[in-house]
Amino acid sequence: MNYDKFLQVFSIGTLCVLFGLMTLGGYVSSTGVGLSCPDWPLCPQGLTPSYEFLIEYIHRTIAATTGLLVFLTMAFVLKGKNSAKTTKIFSIIASATVVGQITLGAIVINEKLHADLVTAHLGLGLVLYSSMIFVVINIFYTNINLKSLKSTTNLSAKDNSNSEISFSSK
């Protein structure tokens, strides 16, 4: 798998994990288990998950994983020599947003699920999700453009060699 294809697969994977995290966040909210784990950053039993705060624990664990994945996506995008400027900008926005979102998650707990903060947590989550969609779409189109550019270059190279053959045979 070449670097551009890897980047495409990696960013789609990150988007899928983020989707799962947001869906789980909705579950945390609707089942009212948001304050089941009152400590931050770890739950009372440290790294060991316990049944009473399992859902909130999973939400936090996936949040940490998502943060890492979003940062890695940004690092890979910035490193890629074919990355478009918009892809770079949106991956930086996504990384900044994920830091804000994780910090806000902690504040939401400290402030005992204040409605304004929970709403902001949902809103920032949507900003993060939209930014990652932009990153994925941009990487996808960059790869399509690269593919068509390569096949056009190959075709014109073939045309040139054909015309050389026909020229030399004359």
Ligand code: HEM
């Ligand atoms: C990338 C990181 C995160 C994303 C994308 C995310 C996303 C979400 C979403 C979409 C919801 C549902 C909101 C609603 O239905 O109104 C939610 C709920 C929640 N999140 Fe997160 N979250 C993240 C990180 C965190 C972290 C680190 C914590 C803190 C420990 C946290 C704590 C909570 C809590 C307590 C709720 C439930 C709020 C309630 O009961 O109404 N989140 N999250």
